[in-house]
Amino acid sequence: MCGIVGYIGTKKASPILINGLLKLEYRGYDSSGISTMENGYISNMKDKGRVKNLYDLPGINDLNGTIGIAHTRWATHGKPCKENSHPHMDNSNTFSVVHNGIIENYVELKQFLLDNGYHFLSETDTEIIPNLIHYYYTKNSENTDRLLNSVYLACKDLKGSYAIEVLCKEEPDYMIVARKDSPLVIGVGEQENYVCSDIPAVLSYTKNFYLLNDGDFAKLSKDDVSFYDNNLSPITKELKNIDWDVSSCEKDGYEDFMLKEIYEQPKSVRETIGSRLKKDEKINFDDIGFSKEVLQKFNRIYLVACGTAMHAGLAVKPLLEKLCHITTIVDIASEFRYREPLIDENTLCIYISQSGETADTIAALKLAKSKGATTIAVSNVIGSSITREADYTIYTHAGPEIAVASTKAYTSQITLLTLLALYFAEVLESVPVDKINNIKEELLLLPEKLTEVLKDSDRIKDFAHKVYTEKDVFFLGRGTDYTVAMEASLKLKEISYIHSEAYASGELKHGPIALIENGITVIGILTDPFLVEKSVSNLQEVITRGAKTLIITNQELNTSSYDEVINIPNTNPLISPILSIIPLQLFSYYISKEKGLDVDKPRNLAKSVTVE
Numbered sequence: 001m002c003g004i005v006g007y008i009g010t011k012k013a014s015p016i017l018i019n020g021l022l023k024l025e026y027r028g029y030d031s032s033g034i035s036t037m038e039n040g041y042i043s044n045m046k047d048k049g050r051v052k053n054l055y056d057l058p059g060i061n062d063l064n065g066t067i068g069i070a071h072t073r074w075a076t077h078g079k080p081c082k083e084n085s086h087p088h089m090d091n092s093n094t095f096s097v098v099h100n101g102i103i104e105n106y107v108e109l110k111q112f113l114l115d116n117g118y119h120f121l122s123e124t125d126t127e128i129i130p131n132l133i134h135y136y137y138t139k140n141s142e143n144t145d146r147l148l149n150s151v152y153l154a155c156k157d158l159k160g161s162y163a164i165e166v167l168c169k170e171e172p173d174y175m176i177v178a179r180k181d182s183p184l185v186i187g188v189g190e191q192e193n194y195v196c197s198d199i200p201a202v203l204s205y206t207k208n209f210y211l212l213n214d215g216d217f218a219k220l221s222k223d224d225v226s227f228y229d230n231n232l233s234p235i236t237k238e239l240k241n242i243d244w245d246v247s248s249c250e251k252d253g254y255e256d257f258m259l260k261e262i263y264e265q266p267k268s269v270r271e272t273i274g275s276r277l278k279k280d281e282k283i284n285f286d287d288i289g290f291s292k293e294v295l296q297k298f299n300r301i302y303l304v305a306c307g308t309a310m311h312a313g314l315a316v317k318p319l320l321e322k323l324c325h326i327t328t329i330v331d332i333a334s335e336f337r338y339r340e341p342l343i344d345e346n347t348l349c350i351y352i353s354q355s356g357e358t359a360d361t362i363a364a365l366k367l368a369k370s371k372g373a374t375t376i377a378v379s380n381v382i383g384s385s386i387t388r389e390a391d392y393t394i395y396t397h398a399g400p401e402i403a404v405a406s407t408k409a410y411t412s413q414i415t416l417l418t419l420l421a422l423y424f425a426e427v428l429e430s431v432p433v434d435k436i437n438n439i440k441e442e443l444l445l446l447p448e449k450l451t452e453v454l455k456d457s458d459r460i461k462d463f464a465h466k467v468y469t470e471k472d473v474f475f476l477g478r479g480t481d482y483t484v485a486m487e488a489s490l491k492l493k494e495i496s497y498i499h500s501e502a503y504a505s506g507e508l509k510h511g512p513i514a515l516i517e518n519g520i521t522v523i524g525i526l527t528d529p530f531l532v533e534k535s536v537s538n539l540q541e542v543i544t545r546g547a548k549t550l551i552i553t554n555q556e557l558n559t560s561s562y563d564e565v566i567n568i569p570n571t572n573p574l575i576s577p578i579l580s581i582i583p584l585q586l587f588s589y590y591i592s593k594e595k596g597l598d599v600d601k602p603r604n605l606a607k608s609v610t611v612e
Contacts, residue, residue, distance in 0.1 A: 002029060002100040003072040004184065005201050006165045008175050009192025009222045013037075013068035014060065020194075020201040021051045021070050025601055029072035030080035035087040035096035036065035037172045042096045046085040066222070067175060069165040069195075071098035077106070078123030090130035091118055095168050097133070099126040100197055101161035101182040109157060129164060132157060137168075148219050151176045152232050155217075161359065165195055175220045179212045183357045183385060186210040186218060186225055188239060193220045198355075199242055199381070200400045210237045211383040240383060256599045258403035258495070262585050263454055268408040269578065270447040271397035272415045277440060283423040288376070288392050295428050298348040298374070301328045303417075304336050304364050305352035308406040309378075311487040312413035313352055315480055315577040319418055322574070323425035323436070333360040337367045345372040350417070353377070354401060354409040356384020365389050378416060380409055394420065403600045405494045407585050410487065411450075411578050418443065418575055442572045446579070449569040453582045456566055460583050463550055463564045464590035468496075473521045474512070475502040475584075476542075478535050481525035484552075484577045488523065488584035495592040495602045505538040518546030523584070526553040527568075527576040550587070552580050 003024030007013045017034045032054060033046020043065065045057045051072065054060060071086035078084035086098045103109070106125035109132060114120075118131045136150040143149045147168050155162070161181035168174070177184060177195055187194035187206040194202040199209065212218065215230030227235045254260035276284045301320055303313030313330040320328040326348075331341070333351070337360075343349065349368040353361045356379035366389060368375055377390035380398050387393040396412035422439060425431055467473070473492060475485035485502035492500040503512045505524075516522070522542045526535045532555045540561065543549060549562045554570040566583045592599045 002074050002197070003201065004098055004100055004163060004165060004195065004197040005070040006068065006175060006177065006195030006220075007192065008067045008220050009189065010066055011192065012063070013065050014063040016194075016205070017068050017070035018051060018054055019204075020196060021054075021072050023201045023203075024072055024196075024198055025051060029074050031082070031085035032070070032072045033085045033087055034068055034070040035089075035098075035167055036063050036068035037167060037169070038063065038065045040169065040172075042089065042093065042167055042169050044087055044089055044096055046087065047082050048080050048085060067167065067172065069096065069098050069167055069175070071100075077102075077125040084122045084124050086126060088122065088124065088127045088130055090134040092134060094137070094170060095130040095133050095166060097126065097130040097167075098165050099129055100163040101180075103128065103158050103162065104160035105158070129154060129158070129162075130166075133166060145219075147171045147174060148176055148217065148228070149232070151178060152217060152228075155180070163197060173221055176217065177212070177220065178217045180214050181359065181362070181385075183355075184212045185383070186212065186220070188225070191222050193222065193225055195220070200402065203242070203400075207242050208239050209242055209383075210239060211388075213388060214385070242382060255593075256403065256589075258405055258407060258589055258599045261401055261403055261408045262582070262589065264399070265408045265411050265582065266447040266450040266454070268396070268398040268412045269415050269450060271399075272412040273419065273443060273446075274397060276419050277443060279444065282426055283419055283440070285394070285420065285423045287394065288423075290424070290427060292427050292429070295324075295424055297346050298326055299346050300342070300348070301326050302336075302341070302343070302347065302349045302368070302373075303328065303330045303352065304333050304349060304361060304368075306333050306358055306360055308410045308487060308490065309352040309354060309358075309361075309413060311483060311490065312410050312417065313350075314483040314486065315414050316417040316421060318480060319421040319574050320424070323421050323431050324428055325430050326424075331364075333358065333364040336364040341367075343368050343371040343373045345374075347371075347373040348376070349373045350376045350378060350420075351386055351390065352413055352417075353384075353386050354380045354396075354398075354406055354413075356381040356386040358386070362386050362389060376420075378413060380412070404602055404605050405491055405588070405599075407491075411581065414575070414578050415443070415446070439572050439574060442575055445571070446575070449571065449579055450582060453568050453579055456583065457586050459564065459566060460586045461590045464587055465594055467521045467548065468591045468594035470498060470521050472515070473498055473500040473523065474515070474542075475500065475523045475525070476505045476508065476535070476538060477502070477525040478505045478531040479528050480573060480577050481527055481531070481535070481580065484525050484580050484584070485523075487577075487581055488525075488588070491585055491588040492591065494605060495588055495597065495599055496595060497597070497603070498591065505535050508538050508541060513541060513545075516542045516545045516547055520547050521550070522547040523550045523552070523587075525580050525584075526551060526555055526557070527571075527580050528573040529555060530573075532557075552583050554579075
């Protein structure tokens with residue numbers, strides 16, 4: 001949610017800032033703005049709506065400042081409007097601030113500032129920050145590092161989450177940044193430094209980054225970055241090279257990022273498999289290195305995540321239980337921490353987050369660590385917050401995922417977690433070797449089979465054209481097919497705004513069949529030979545009530561009863577979700593396009609949910 005960009009250097013800042021905001025549009029937002037340091041004053045330009053609206057603001061082309069901050073806002077406090085947009089300034093126009101996160105005690109701080117003569121122009125929690133900095137700045141005139149100290153004192157008063165950038169017209173050669181529970185990184189160039197909440201914003205300018213931890217402060221000039229901990233003691237940081245291809249952040253001829261990312265899945269799955277799995281060799285997880293004795297102490301595994309990442313956990317639960325014989329529980333991160341989960345030193349908790357910045361998931365991880373559990377983070381972003389909190393980290397290699405609706409991250413997460421389950425089984429020696437080897441062989445064939453599935457997109461597009469005006473769509477499946485049904489239903493909701501529900505096929509007669517009427521669309525997933533006969537019976541029940549049907553299958557079926565059948569390659573049922581979801585991602589995409597919607601930036605949603 002929200003996006004932050006900053007620049008300090010020798011170049012004109014405004015084009016760099018706006019370009020960075022455009023790269024962050026996928027995070028979801030309702031307004032945008034920039035502040036630049038001009039000759040003796042801070043220019044502050046902002047507006048409701050898309051980043052491109054900034055180009056129409058009077059005077060935007062006359063900005064020449066070489067220092068600036070920028071923001072895309074996703075409303076939490078206050079409706080979307082120009083007044084509530086960032087950046088926010090203090091009453092004296094001395095300070096400009098952008099902020100990601102939520103200040104939980106802003107009501108008390110606002111009253112404190114009102115009592116001290118300050119007034120407010122917006123409904124936001126953020127506006128207290130520049131005024132609070134000003135309050136301390138006026139009382140710190142003797143301090144040798146007045147700006148840094150004033151920001152530090154203001155942050156000490158804040159409860160909640162924040163990533164902030166601060167400009168001060170009295171100190172025009174510097175910028176201060178700080179973070180707590182919201183992501184922020186610093187990119188390094190020649191006589192210039194960049195700040196961003198997400199690496200793709202400035203990836204075209206640098207691949208060298210400093211990663212800020214919770215409680216860190218940094219003071220930037222064009223030539224230097226100084227770092228401080230939460231006591232304002234100087235600290236050093238390691239400069240990391242982020243080896244992402246800049247073209248991954250561009251559409252490369254595709255109409256939308258989502259479509260590009262769907263078609264990148266053969267590559268992202270292949271690269272996630274990477275060096276971990278080679279033919280006739282044991283799976284390599286040297287970065288974890290669990291012994292048999294360590295694994296045997298775990299009597300319970302939790303897979304904890306939100307949204308699509310949680311569905312990836314559901315898809316892998318059967319693998320962990322059938323291969324490792326360890327009770328596995330999949331939990332929603334936002335519920336996990338509030339229900340007093342049964343966790344101790346014999347619990348393994350695996351946390352899944354594409355961005356590595358999902359607030360609920362990070363909070364759930366911290367809870368598990370406090371109870372002595374062993375924690376593993378699964379993320380797509382090197383150095384993200386979740387990876388620095390967990391005991392161990394394993395990475396998917398999906399590359400930047402720009403579209404809000406996750407596609408390639410989901411299949412990469414299932415692939416990586418499948419490898420992890422197989423690794424555990426090999427170490428534990430819990431199942432026959434040939435059972436493990438069969439799944440390993442099938443995994444190596446997945447990139448080729450994914451490519452094959454993607455060739456059938458025209459038939460999916462045609463079916464989407466027939467049903468895109470529907471108000472309700474239902475997805476049915478059993479076993480791992482049910483987990484795919486849940487993810488497919490979420491995708492359709494996210495980007496088409498059609499109401500959809502997923503049901504375990506066996507539950508159909510226990511209520512949901514009352515919703516089936518003539519002409520309604522039902523989508524069935526059938527990939528498990530042990531369950532296909534029962535699933536076919538359930539589909540006949542909806543067909544006799546007049547439903548239109550789309551079937552995703554790799555089984556031999558009598559297809560005459562169905563309106564459309566998409567055949568996918570056969571594979572081990574335990575990893576079939578990686579293949580069967582592809583047609584359904586395309587189905588959601590084409591329905592959204594038929595409706596003329598913004599596929600990459602669906603309403604009300606954000607890519608990285610950094611607030612609870």
